[in-house]
Structure formats: C-alpha cells, structure tokens
Amino acid sequence: MGKNCSETYNASSFLPCKNGGSCTTLPLSHSYSCACPRGFTGSNCEVDIDDCKIDSC
Numbered sequence: 001m002g003k004n005c006s007e008t009y010n011a012s013s014f015l016p017c018k019n020g021g022s023c024t025t026l027p028l029s030h031s032y033s034c035a036c037p038r039g040f041t042g043s044n045c046e047v048d049i050d051d052c053k054i055d056s057c
Contacts, residue, residue, distance in 0.1 A: 010025055011023055011024075011025045011026075011031070011032030012025065012032075016032055016034065016044050017032075017034035017035075017036075017044055017045050018040075018044050018045045018046045019036070019037065019039075019040045019045045019046070019048075020037045020040075020045070021034040021035060021036045021037060021040065021044070021045030022034070022035045039051060
C-alpha cells in the first residue's frame, strides 16, 4: 500500500470487529477476520445470538 508500497495494510486500524471482537489482518489479501466473543457472531461480530434460544432458558 502507499505511494511506494512502503505501508502495510492493518485492518485493526479501521476497527471493523464489533462487540469486543478481535481483528486479525489476513496477509496478502488486504482483508481481515474477526474472532467474536461468546454471544456474538457474523463477519464483524455484529449479530447478537439469542442465548435462550440455544440453551432453552
């Protein structure tokens, strides 16, 4: 990235992962992956899982 390709892509700087998810930049693809905390899912941890639906509270 950058004018002389001297900058590296860092997805974490854009804060794409929501709800406390941790972001990992994927090398060579200029993409990222989110590791979601318990109770959340989705590509950016944006979906709140209904825990009662799974565990039948």
